[in-house]
Amino acid sequence: MKKINFYSGPAILPEEVLQQAQEAIHDFAGTGLSILEISHRSKEFVKVMDDARALVKELMNLNDNYEVLFLQGGGSTQFCMVPMNLLNENETAGYLDTGQWAHLAMEEAKLFGNVYIACSSKDKNYSYLPKEISVEPNSKYLHITTNNTIYGTQIHNFQSSIFNLQLPLVADMSSDIFSRQLDYNQFDLIYASAQKNAGAAGATIVVVNKNNLGTVNRKIPKMLDYQVHINKESMHNTPSVFAVYVSYLTLLWIKKEGIENIEARNIRKAKKLYDAIDASQIFEGMVAKEDRSLMNVCFKTKDILLEEKFIDYCKQKNIVGIKGYRTVGGFRASLYNAMPEEGVNKLVEAVESFS
Numbered sequence: 001m002k003k004i005n006f007y008s009g010p011a012i013l014p015e016e017v018l019q020q021a022q023e024a025i026h027d028f029a030g031t032g033l034s035i036l037e038i039s040h041r042s043k044e045f046v047k048v049m050d051d052a053r054a055l056v057k058e059l060m061n062l063n064d065n066y067e068v069l070f071l072q073g074g075g076s077t078q079f080c081m082v083p084m085n086l087l088n089e090n091e092t093a094g095y096l097d098t099g100q101w102a103h104l105a106m107e108e109a110k111l112f113g114n115v116y117i118a119c120s121s122k123d124k125n126y127s128y129l130p131k132e133i134s135v136e137p138n139s140k141y142l143h144i145t146t147n148n149t150i151y152g153t154q155i156h157n158f159q160s161s162i163f164n165l166q167l168p169l170v171a172d173m174s175s176d177i178f179s180r181q182l183d184y185n186q187f188d189l190i191y192a193s194a195q196k197n198a199g200a201a202g203a204t205i206v207v208v209n210k211n212n213l214g215t216v217n218r219k220i221p222k223m224l225d226y227q228v229h230i231n232k233e234s235m236h237n238t239p240s241v242f243a244v245y246v247s248y249l250t251l252l253w254i255k256k257e258g259i260e261n262i263e264a265r266n267i268r269k270a271k272k273l274y275d276a277i278d279a280s281q282i283f284e285g286m287v288a289k290e291d292r293s294l295m296n297v298c299f300k301t302k303d304i305l306l307e308e309k310f311i312d313y314c315k316q317k318n319i320v321g322i323k324g325y326r327t328v329g330g331f332r333a334s335l336y337n338a339m340p341e342e343g344v345n346k347l348v349e350a351v352e353s354f355s
């Protein structure tokens with residue numbers, strides 16, 4: 001029996017994407033070859049890559065200053081690629097220290113330039129988003145994490161002080177890309193590993209404003225140079241063909257559903273679950289209410305002895321993947337785009353009946 005998958009990543013994919021991917025493993029685009037066997041230079045796959053890049057641009061409504069790339073190495077490689085391509089050794093960049101991934105991004109950037117913490121919520125184990133930040137005026141860019149996957153916080157107000165600073169913004173959107181309507185043109189660089197909300201592990205989506213490139217004087221290895229990948233249209237070397245294909249199928253699904261509908265559904269799903277947690281006598285949320293993520297819902301039992309019992313209880317109901325990250329504990333239910341409302345209803349029922 002198919003389980004209800006609340007894992008944080010790799011994560012749930014739309015059923016039709018799995019089916020189409022399965023078909024392509026046997027016969028890709030009528031070629032009589034598997035997607036796993038075909039040349040990345042075949043016209044059939046080049047079309048997938050081109051269409052996938054164009055779909056990202058279309059879904060984000062990006063203007064012509066932007067290039068879309070499908071790279072490898074996950075979000076973690078972007079932690080070093082961003083400063084390598086954007087930050088000279090004598091230049092300064094600000095980082096919002098809002099979670100483990102944000103922190104790792106900052107640590108990597110220190111290898112390449114001057115980096116400062118613009119704000120931090122480490123004092124309360126990243127359970128909220130700082131409301132004030134301090135920025136050094138000549139910052140080359142400000143790095144934000146729009147959704148903190150591990151801690152369950154998400155930036156909701158893009159009109160807030162951070163976004164009035166007129167600094168180039170670099171956003172790690174690994175766990176909430178395509179989950180809502182946004183003015184994506186306000187960011188100078190966006191990156192996201194695909195395995196949370198946009199496909200399978202192995203592909204990383206990078207959106208970059210070309211005007212920010214070419215300003216560093218260090219030598220950059222080709223594989224880590226955005227401009228090389230732009231010039232080669234994401235085909236500098238063999239891309240992760242299958243992962244890119246799964247992202248392509250997921251993007252088609254997102255387009256068909258419509259981001260505005262996906263967003264409305266995401267709001268409904270998260271509200272239902274948070275409401276059930278808040279109404280319960282034995283569970284509680286772990287994050288400042290105004291910063292609660294629609295993607296990763298972190299909660300716990302007030303009595304820690306009930307924790308294992310709830311996980312077992314859920315397992316019996318075919319609900320998997322709700323164990324919280326080890327530095328946080330409790331539970332984390334990931335409600336990415338592909339999680340249907342019925343799936344969330346099952347978890348809500350479990351929260352209520354267990355209570």
Ligand SMILES: *Cc1c(COP(=O)(O)O)cnc(C)c1O
Pocket residue numbers: 009073074075076077101145147148149150172173174175193196
């Ligand atoms: C998962 C995640 C990453 C790391 O992605 P990898 O593909 O494992 O390198 C980075 N940032 C955020 C916000 C994430 O959720």
